[in-house]
Amino acid sequence: xxxxxxxxxxxxxxxxxxxxxxxxxxxxxxxxxxxxxxxxxxxxxxxxxxxxxxxxxxxxxxxxxxxxxxxxxxxxxxxxxxxxxxxxxxxxxxxxxxxxxxxxxxxxxxxxxxxxxxxxxxxxxxxx
Amino acid sequence: xxxxxxxxxxxxxxxxxxxxxxxxxxxxxxxxxxxxxxxxxxxxxxxxxxxxxxxxxxxxxxxxxxxxxxxxxxxxxxxxxxxxxxxxxxxxxxxxxxxxxxxxxxxxxxxxxxxxxxxxxxxxxxxxxxxxxxxxxxxxxxxxxxxxxxxxxxxxxxxxxxxxxxxxxxxxxxxxxxxxxxxxxxxxxxxxxxxxxxxxxxxxxxxxxxxxxxxxxxxxxxxxxxxxxxxxxxxxxxxxxxxxxxxxxxxxxxxxxxxxxxxxxxxxxxxxxxxxxxxxxxxxxxxxxxxxxxxxxxxxxxxxxxxxxxxxxxxxxxxxxxxxxxxxxxxxxxxxxxxxxxxxxxxxxxxxxxxxxxxxxxxxxxxxxxxxxxxxxxxxxx
Numbered sequence: 001x002x003x004x005x006x007x008x009x010x011x012x013x014x015x016x017x018x019x020x021x022x023x024x025x026x027x028x029x030x031x032x033x034x035x036x037x038x039x040x041x042x043x044x045x046x047x048x049x050x051x052x053x054x055x056x057x058x059x060x061x062x063x064x065x066x067x068x069x070x071x072x073x074x075x076x077x078x079x080x081x082x083x084x085x086x087x088x089x090x091x092x093x094x095x096x097x098x099x100x101x102x103x104x105x106x107x108x109x110x111x112x113x114x115x116x117x118x119x120x121x122x123x124x125x126x127x128x
Numbered sequence: 129x130x131x132x133x134x135x136x137x138x139x140x141x142x143x144x145x146x147x148x149x150x151x152x153x154x155x156x157x158x159x160x161x162x163x164x165x166x167x168x169x170x171x172x173x174x175x176x177x178x179x180x181x182x183x184x185x186x187x188x189x190x191x192x193x194x195x196x197x198x199x200x201x202x203x204x205x206x207x208x209x210x211x212x213x214x215x216x217x218x219x220x221x222x223x224x225x226x227x228x229x230x231x232x233x234x235x236x237x238x239x240x241x242x243x244x245x246x247x248x249x250x251x252x253x254x255x256x257x258x259x260x261x262x263x264x265x266x267x268x269x270x271x272x273x274x275x276x277x278x279x280x281x282x283x284x285x286x287x288x289x290x291x292x293x294x295x296x297x298x299x300x301x302x303x304x305x306x307x308x309x310x311x312x313x314x315x316x317x318x319x320x321x322x323x324x325x326x327x328x329x330x331x332x333x334x335x336x337x338x339x340x341x342x343x344x345x346x347x348x349x350x351x352x353x354x355x356x357x358x359x360x361x362x363x364x365x366x367x368x369x370x371x372x373x374x375x376x377x378x379x380x381x382x383x384x385x386x387x388x389x390x391x392x393x394x395x396x397x398x399x400x401x402x403x404x405x406x407x408x409x410x411x412x413x414x415x416x417x418x419x420x421x422x423x424x425x426x427x428x429x430x431x432x433x434x435x436x437x438x439x440x441x442x443x444x445x446x447x448x449x450x451x452x453x454x455x456x457x458x459x460x461x462x463x464x465x466x467x468x469x470x471x472x473x474x475x476x477x478x479x480x481x482x483x484x485x486x487x488x489x490x491x492x493x494x495x496x497x498x499x500x501x502x503x504x505x506x507x508x509x510x
Contacts, residue, residue, distance in 0.1 A: 013299070
């Protein structure tokens, strides 16, 4: 059976592109355009992996969502994809003790990531 | 209630005891301070033990006798200075000489109290210093929040600038890699979306320029008498092609000529933003009504639409930077999220007000009141 990947992003173009890429990799996708919509989705469905945008309704929607997903499904890997990186002075390190404690995301990715890199990361997290 | 620590260093136990009594129930307040400040009095009989307490407790205020059994008071003062401690020092001394006063002042003493002193003298000095410390801390806090807001603005801005680039970049790659084979329609759709994002980015840059003009504008600015009606007409003409495309009618309800002293560029920014919002967030076949009224020095601008309206909780947020209300009805509408925040800043410069009346799915009215400045100068530095 195909693995289900939940993609959450409030940018409809990014969402469309990510969905096409992930489907090309041979996965099934579920999409949501906001933190609120994603929260409803996870009540019904347990995805195999989640790719979340960071800034949606609020600046830290992705963090909150990650926290909630991990609380409900501790074994589901979470990737946070963001355009906010070093040049803003805001750097996130998933392995920094401080952030992992509550956000619990498995991986932070820059939105400009290449297709093959993304595929490799997803496979690693799904242990494929 | 905040408590400031006061350290008294004096070798006479009577003076220490007396000062403690004078200050222990003393409270300082300012009419605009949220809280009263009271004091905790610490004491030391020698210079060296005083320095130990300074290092440990970091008091806000130091009352310092110059004649101490071990080291001189001015040496304690030098120590405080060398450590860059943020402590205000008052010298208490019975043998005040001009030479000592000059040296102590040079080393940062704030005040002198001659011995013997009255309770009133001590209280007056402490009150003065307390207000000084309070204001200094308040200023620091304000500066820090200012910096914080700036930083937040920049990081969101960088996000807003990168998002369209990423979207366009992504589409171009998909087109280049022929991800949809020979499905030309799919590529057309991607090109349309790319152009839409470029449009959004162009708008963002224009809005940023407006914002920069307002924020870095000269502290004062010359105003001229402008015909508001004419500016509104121009703004309507600008939006007309888009309004036709959306099948929205725009009406101006006003006298032929409404004159007011203003910066024409700023009035234009207000009108462009309000009218384009009223068209953008309207329904197909809807209408926009603009009413202009001037009574004495008050100009009232009302822009009403028959659009999607605002939820109560969203009404509060729309004037913040980069806020865009997201819903299935707005997902295709592009915008920078800066327009209304710019409008608000200009309205504030004219000591005006904004009222928003809205009902979901019925429409929204923005009612703006501007006060005509008394002379030809608008003060930006408020």
